[in-house]
Amino acid sequence: MKIKKIITGAVAASIAATMAVAASADYDISADKLSTDGNYAVLLFGDPAENPVYSTIDEVTGLTEFTYTFSVKADAVEKIESGEMWIGGDIGTNDKANGWRKLGPWDFSALTKVSDGVYSVTAKSDTPLFDKDTSEYAQVWLQVYFGKGFTADDYGVNVEGVKLVGIDAPAAAGTDTDTDTDTDTDTDTNTDTDTDTNTDTDTTEPTEGENSGKPSTNTGAEGIAVAAAVAVLAAGAAVVAKKRK
Numbered sequence: 001m002k003i004k005k006i007i008t009g010a011v012a013a014s015i016a017a018t019m020a021v022a023a024s025a026d027y028d029i030s031a032d033k034l035s036t037d038g039n040y041a042v043l044l045f046g047d048p049a050e051n052p053v054y055s056t057i058d059e060v061t062g063l064t065e066f067t068y069t070f071s072v073k074a075d076a077v078e079k080i081e082s083g084e085m086w087i088g089g090d091i092g093t094n095d096k097a098n099g100w101r102k103l104g105p106w107d108f109s110a111l112t113k114v115s116d117g118v119y120s121v122t123a124k125s126d127t128p129l130f131d132k133d134t135s136e137y138a139q140v141w142l143q144v145y146f147g148k149g150f151t152a153d154d155y156g157v158n159v160e161g162v163k164l165v166g167i168d169a170p171a172a173a174g175t176d177t178d179t180d181t182d183t184d185t186d187t188d189t190n191t192d193t194d195t196d197t198n199t200d201t202d203t204t205e206p207t208e209g210e211n212s213g214k215p216s217t218n219t220g221a222e223g224i225a226v227a228a229a230v231a232v233l234a235a236g237a238a239v240v241a242k243k244r245k
Contacts, residue, residue: 027169029053029162039143040068040159041094045130046137054170057132064129065165067122068142073156074117080108086147087155091123096136118160140164 033053034040043052044060054060068091072080079085088107094100103123111119121142130138144157 025166025168027164027167029164031159031161034159034162039141040070041139041141042162044138044140044164045135046139052137054138056171057130057135057138059171060138060164060167061128061130061132061135063138063164063167064127065122065124066140067120067163067165068159069114069118069120069161069163070142070144070157070159071118073154076155077117085150085154087144087157089121089145090143091121092141093123093129094137094139094141095130095134097131097134100141 029042033042043050044063045054045057046052048055072087076085076087080087086107088105090102090105092100092102092104103125106121111121114120123140129140140162142159144152144155146152146155
């Protein structure tokens with residue numbers, strides 16, 4: 001096999017590995033970005049003063065599916081399953097073009113059980129939920145309703161996070177990942193990673209309630225892709241060295 005073909009194959013494999021990582025990317029928003037007053041809303045894009053998750057509307061216009069995960073107290077689950085208590089709600093989006101849009105009501109029977117006492121509910125759309133020209137801002141939300149005669153304390157609902165399906169982490173993640181990879185046969189690899197963390201945490205969501213903190217945006221995708229590329233190139237170099245003997 002010629003050296004040129006070996007190097008070309010290594011580069012192609014590294015590109016394929018990078019694309020595979022990017023294609024499978026979802027983004028988990030931590031619970032500290034949610035309001036906690038029963039209307040669990042997250043501002044994905046909007047006024048920078050409101051500390052949105054993303055800095056540009058383009059980053060969220062491809063969103064068609066998202067999932068909320070939350071827990072319920074064990075004794076409440078028993079009563080819900082026996083019919084003594086009831087729980088339900090709505091899930092949807094909010095933007096300039098569509099306002100507070102419901103994507104479907106839910107009740108206990110519609111939830112997916114993640115583990116004991118932990119459940120998830122998913123909203124899906126055949127078309128993108130936000131538009132870069134008309135949305136102006138983008139928000140997802142979950143509303144929880146309780147049975148008559150019961151209070152929120154009786155249920156102990158705790159929203160643990162939101163998964164944006166098929167959406168990458170914010171581009172302005174505060175982390176520089178400049179990676180230089182030499183493709184000589186000595187496989188000299190230099191990786192420089194500077195991590196600058198934005199510690200501005202006092203924000204107010206456009207809905208009621210306060211939140212603090214920024215979500216973790218270190219998905220590790222870049223590191224996986226670089227590692228795959230280095231491994232493939234190293235294998236190519238080994239073949240070259242063998243051919244020279």
